[in-house]
Amino acid sequence: MTDHTIAGERDGAARRDGVPAPTPGFAYWWDRLGIVAVLIVLVALMAAIAPNFATVDNLLNIARSISINAILAAGMTFVILTAGIDLSVGSIVAVSGVVAVLCAVADVPAPLAILAGVLAGAVAGLLNGLLTSYLALAAFIVTLGTMTCLRGLAYTMTDGQPIVSNTLNFRDIGNGYMLGVPVPVVVMAVVYLVAWFLLERTRYGRHVYAVGGNAEAARLAGVNVRLVTTSVYVLAGACAGLAGVIFAARVVSAQPTAGTGYELDAIAAVVLGGTSLMGGRGRILGTLVGSIILGVLSTGLILMNVPFFTQLLIKGVVIILAIGIDSLKRRPLRLSR
Amino acid sequence: MSAPGVRPLLRLEGVTKRFGSTVALDGVDFELRAGEVHALMGENGAGKSTLMKILAGNIQRDSGRILLDGAEVEIRSPAEAKAHGIAIIHQELNTVPAMTVAENLALGREPRNRYGALDRRAMLESAHEKLARIGARIDPRRELGELSVGMQQMVEIARAVSEDARILVLDEPTAALSQGEALHLYDIIDEMRAAGAGLVYISHRMEEVWRLADRVTVFRDGRYVATRDKGEISPPDVVSMMVGRDLDDLYHRGPRTPGEVVLDVRDLTDGGRVGPVSFQVRAGEVVCLAGLVGAGRTEVARMIFGADRAAGGTVTVKGASVTASGPRRAIAAGIAMVPESRKEQALFLDHSVEDNIALGSLERFGGGGVLRRGHIRGAVKDQMRRLRLRLSALDLAAKDLSGGNQQKAVLARWLLRDADVLILDEPTRGVDIGAKSEIYEIVAELVAAGKAVLVVSSDLPEAIGISDRILVMREGRIVHELDSRTATEEDVMLHATGTLARTAGGPSWRTE
Known part of the structure; x- marks a missing residue:
C-alpha cells in the first residue's frame, strides 16, 4: 500500500463541490522556509553568544569560507536530483587545482589557466556520466572508483609534493575583492544564479527533475535520459573544477591532498537544503542555505573557542537533527507504513 | 452457492475518518455475515480503501464502532487485525520479491529446528501444503519475483488462507490476474464461503461481482449509499448508485468512417516469443488488441512506440518509416503511448x-x-x-x-x-466508472478528429465497446480479427484461449 490510496480518498472527498482546497498550512510553509528559519535562529544564536560574529568583516569571511563547499554542492544538487551521487568531486578539486597551477607555472594566461582547471573537472565528470548512464553502472561505485583514480592522478602529476607558486597569476579568484566583496563569493553567487535558472526556468531543468522522479516515465515521455544523466555529472565536475581553481588560488599552490572529504560536506549541504537522496525533489536555493548553515556553524564554533573535536560532534548532530526534522514533517503522508 | 448465514460476523457503525480537512469516510455502516461474499463498490475516492485500511489496522478511525461477533473491538495495528482473524489481500503486493515462495509464506513465523536454526525442510513442506490448499501449482523454491503478478497474488492468498482468516478482504484481487487465474480464485472464494468465512470483495468489475457476491454495498464520496441482496437489483442499478446518476451510452460511439491508413505495422517481432505481427490502423479508427495476459499485446504496443526495441519488422506513420529506436523517435513521428502501469511508467x-x-x-x-x-x-x-x-x-x-x-x-x-497515433495500454485499469466514461468520451472525440487509436484491453466489454476492429492475439501472434459491431465476449475468449482446438476442461493452472 502506498500514500496514493489515502490521498485518493482525500481527492474523492475534495471532489464534492463547494469544498475548498485546503489553505497552505504549517507543513507547506515549513517545507519552503523551514530551513531558512533554522538559519535565522542559528545566526541569532551565534550573534548573541560570539561577540564578533555579527560584524561585516566576519560575515564576509564566512561567505568566503563557504564558497568552495557551496559551489561543489551546487553541482552535487543536479546529480542528487537525478537520484545519483558523486563521490569524486573532492578528488576533482585536487586534480583541477593541479592542472590550473601547472598551466600558470607554464605561463599560460590566468583566464586560460582557470578555464583549463574547470575543463579538467568537466572531463572527469564526463567520464563519471558516461560510465553511469551508458554502461548503467551504479553512480556510487563509479564515482567511488574515479574518486580514488583522480586522487592518484593528482599525486602523480605533482609527484606527491605541493607545487607552490608565489607568483600565481590567477590568485585573485581566491583572494581578490570585487567592490568590497571577496571574488570567491561573487563566483559562488554567479554559479547559483546560473544553477537556479537552469533548474527552475529551462526545459533542461524539468528534465533533470523528471529523470530523478521516475526515469522510466521520463524515457517514455520522450526525455533523453542518458544525455540528462551524463550532463549532471559534467556539471558537477565543472563546479568541482571551479572550486579546485579557487582552492589553489586561496593557498597559492597546487595541493594533491586538496579537497579530501569535501564530497561529504557537499552532500551534507544538499541534503540539509531539503533535496531528497531518492531524486526528483529539492531546490537549489535550499542547497545554498544548507551550505551557509554548515559554514555559520563552523565559524561560530571557532569564534566560541569550541575545541575542534567537539565541533565535529556538534556538526554531525546538527546534520542528523536537520534530516530528522525533515523526515518528521513528511510522516503524516505515510500513515500506512 | 451456499445460502448466506444470518449471523453478523462484523459490524461497522457510524465510522468516520478525516484526512486533514477532508472527510474520507462519513459515518458509514457496514455488515458482514459469516458465509457470505459481500461486495463493496464505489468509484475511486468513495472510501472503500480507507475502510479496508481501518480493518487492516493500518489507520485508526476517528469515531464510530467496530463490532466482531457482537463485541466492540479496537484494531490498533496490523498485528491486532491478524489476531482478530482479519486478512487483507491488497491491490499492491505485500511480499518480498527477492525471497523464495516458501520463505514468503513463512515470513514472521519461520519454523526452527531443535538447534534454533531455520528448518528449511519444514518450511518447504508447510509451503507445499499451503499452496496445495488453494490448489496452486507453484514451486515454493522459486524466487517470488520471478513469478507473474498473478502467481504472486496467489501466494499472498495462500498466506491469508493459511492464517485461518475468518474475515478476508480482497481489494481488486483480479486486476493483475489472467482469466484462468481469476477463475481459479473464484473457486477458492466459493470454498472459503462454504467454510463459513466472511469475505469482503472490492472490485470495479461488475461481471465478477455478479458472479461472486451475495450482497452488494455501495459507497459514494465517503458516504454509505445502500446495501442490497444481489437478487433485488441489477448491475445498472449499482452503477447509478455509484455515480449518483444514470450513465448514458458509456462508450460514446457515433457513426465512424475510417479514412487513410495512418499506422502501418509489418512483421514486427521481438525476435523471440512475440510476432511477427502485421496490421494497420486508419484515421478515425479504434483497433483493439485483445487476448490473455502474456499473449504479447503490451509487447507489440511497446515495440511500436520504441519503448522496447524490435528485432525485426517495420512501423510507418502516414507513409513515413518510424521503426522506432526509442520513444523520442516515435514521439517525433507522432506516436503517443499511455503505458500499462501509470505509476511506474508514466507519472x-x-x-x-x-x-x-x-x-x-x-x-x-x-x-x-x-x-x-x-x-x-x-x-x-x-x-x-x-x-x-x-x-x-x-x-x-x-x-x-x-x-x-x-x-x-x-x-x-x-x-x-496532438499526436496522430495514440496507443492506450489498459487505459481504464483501476479507474472508476465515471472517469472511465470520460476517457471513452475523449477517445471518441479523438477518433472523430481523425486520430488513429490502438487500444490494449483485458476488459472484454471495453474492448468490444470502444473499438471498430478487434485483433485477437495468442502466444505472440494475431490469430483472428473480429468486427466489433458483431463480436461477442465469447468470440474473443474462444480465440484468445484457443479453446476451439482444445478439449473442454477446467481452467488450466500452470506455473507460467
Missing part, C-alpha cells in the same frame, strides 16, 4: 500535475529551452478542462489524485502534443 508521483502534463511537450512552447511558464500553464489548463480534471489539481502532487484522475493527467500529456 512523476511527487511532481505537480502541471509538470506531469507539460513534460512531454516542453519544446513545443519555444523559448529556446527557456520555459515560458504562462504559455505552458494556459495550455495545460485547456487540456485539463477538456478532460474535466478540476483546475485546483494543477499544483497538487500526482500521487494525491485518484486513479481515474491520474490516468486523465497521463492522457492530457499526450493530448497536449
Whole structure:
C-alpha cells in the first residue's frame, strides 16, 4: 500500500463541490522556509553568544569560507536530483587545482589557466556520466572508483609534493575583492544564479527533475535520459573544477591532498537544503542555505573557542537533527507504513 | 452457492475518518455475515480503501464502532487485525520479491529446528501444503519475483488462507490476474464461503461481482449509499448508485468512417516469443488488441512506440518509416503511448500535475529551452478542462489524485502534443466508472478528429465497446480479427484461449 490510496480518498472527498482546497498550512510553509528559519535562529544564536560574529568583516569571511563547499554542492544538487551521487568531486578539486597551477607555472594566461582547471573537472565528470548512464553502472561505485583514480592522478602529476607558486597569476579568484566583496563569493553567487535558472526556468531543468522522479516515465515521455544523466555529472565536475581553481588560488599552490572529504560536506549541504537522496525533489536555493548553515556553524564554533573535536560532534548532530526534522514533517503522508 | 448465514460476523457503525480537512469516510455502516461474499463498490475516492485500511489496522478511525461477533473491538495495528482473524489481500503486493515462495509464506513465523536454526525442510513442506490448499501449482523454491503478478497474488492468498482468516478482504484481487487465474480464485472464494468465512470483495468489475457476491454495498464520496441482496437489483442499478446518476451510452460511439491508413505495422517481432505481427490502423479508427495476459499485446504496443526495441519488422506513420529506436523517435513521428502501469511508467508521483502534463511537450512552447511558464500553464489548463480534471489539481502532487484522475493527467500529456497515433495500454485499469466514461468520451472525440487509436484491453466489454476492429492475439501472434459491431465476449475468449482446438476442461493452472 502506498500514500496514493489515502490521498485518493482525500481527492474523492475534495471532489464534492463547494469544498475548498485546503489553505497552505504549517507543513507547506515549513517545507519552503523551514530551513531558512533554522538559519535565522542559528545566526541569532551565534550573534548573541560570539561577540564578533555579527560584524561585516566576519560575515564576509564566512561567505568566503563557504564558497568552495557551496559551489561543489551546487553541482552535487543536479546529480542528487537525478537520484545519483558523486563521490569524486573532492578528488576533482585536487586534480583541477593541479592542472590550473601547472598551466600558470607554464605561463599560460590566468583566464586560460582557470578555464583549463574547470575543463579538467568537466572531463572527469564526463567520464563519471558516461560510465553511469551508458554502461548503467551504479553512480556510487563509479564515482567511488574515479574518486580514488583522480586522487592518484593528482599525486602523480605533482609527484606527491605541493607545487607552490608565489607568483600565481590567477590568485585573485581566491583572494581578490570585487567592490568590497571577496571574488570567491561573487563566483559562488554567479554559479547559483546560473544553477537556479537552469533548474527552475529551462526545459533542461524539468528534465533533470523528471529523470530523478521516475526515469522510466521520463524515457517514455520522450526525455533523453542518458544525455540528462551524463550532463549532471559534467556539471558537477565543472563546479568541482571551479572550486579546485579557487582552492589553489586561496593557498597559492597546487595541493594533491586538496579537497579530501569535501564530497561529504557537499552532500551534507544538499541534503540539509531539503533535496531528497531518492531524486526528483529539492531546490537549489535550499542547497545554498544548507551550505551557509554548515559554514555559520563552523565559524561560530571557532569564534566560541569550541575545541575542534567537539565541533565535529556538534556538526554531525546538527546534520542528523536537520534530516530528522525533515523526515518528521513528511510522516503524516505515510500513515500506512 | 451456499445460502448466506444470518449471523453478523462484523459490524461497522457510524465510522468516520478525516484526512486533514477532508472527510474520507462519513459515518458509514457496514455488515458482514459469516458465509457470505459481500461486495463493496464505489468509484475511486468513495472510501472503500480507507475502510479496508481501518480493518487492516493500518489507520485508526476517528469515531464510530467496530463490532466482531457482537463485541466492540479496537484494531490498533496490523498485528491486532491478524489476531482478530482479519486478512487483507491488497491491490499492491505485500511480499518480498527477492525471497523464495516458501520463505514468503513463512515470513514472521519461520519454523526452527531443535538447534534454533531455520528448518528449511519444514518450511518447504508447510509451503507445499499451503499452496496445495488453494490448489496452486507453484514451486515454493522459486524466487517470488520471478513469478507473474498473478502467481504472486496467489501466494499472498495462500498466506491469508493459511492464517485461518475468518474475515478476508480482497481489494481488486483480479486486476493483475489472467482469466484462468481469476477463475481459479473464484473457486477458492466459493470454498472459503462454504467454510463459513466472511469475505469482503472490492472490485470495479461488475461481471465478477455478479458472479461472486451475495450482497452488494455501495459507497459514494465517503458516504454509505445502500446495501442490497444481489437478487433485488441489477448491475445498472449499482452503477447509478455509484455515480449518483444514470450513465448514458458509456462508450460514446457515433457513426465512424475510417479514412487513410495512418499506422502501418509489418512483421514486427521481438525476435523471440512475440510476432511477427502485421496490421494497420486508419484515421478515425479504434483497433483493439485483445487476448490473455502474456499473449504479447503490451509487447507489440511497446515495440511500436520504441519503448522496447524490435528485432525485426517495420512501423510507418502516414507513409513515413518510424521503426522506432526509442520513444523520442516515435514521439517525433507522432506516436503517443499511455503505458500499462501509470505509476511506474508514466507519472512523476511527487511532481505537480502541471509538470506531469507539460513534460512531454516542453519544446513545443519555444523559448529556446527557456520555459515560458504562462504559455505552458494556459495550455495545460485547456487540456485539463477538456478532460474535466478540476483546475485546483494543477499544483497538487500526482500521487494525491485518484486513479481515474491520474490516468486523465497521463492522457492530457499526450493530448497536449496532438499526436496522430495514440496507443492506450489498459487505459481504464483501476479507474472508476465515471472517469472511465470520460476517457471513452475523449477517445471518441479523438477518433472523430481523425486520430488513429490502438487500444490494449483485458476488459472484454471495453474492448468490444470502444473499438471498430478487434485483433485477437495468442502466444505472440494475431490469430483472428473480429468486427466489433458483431463480436461477442465469447468470440474473443474462444480465440484468445484457443479453446476451439482444445478439449473442454477446467481452467488450466500452470506455473507460467
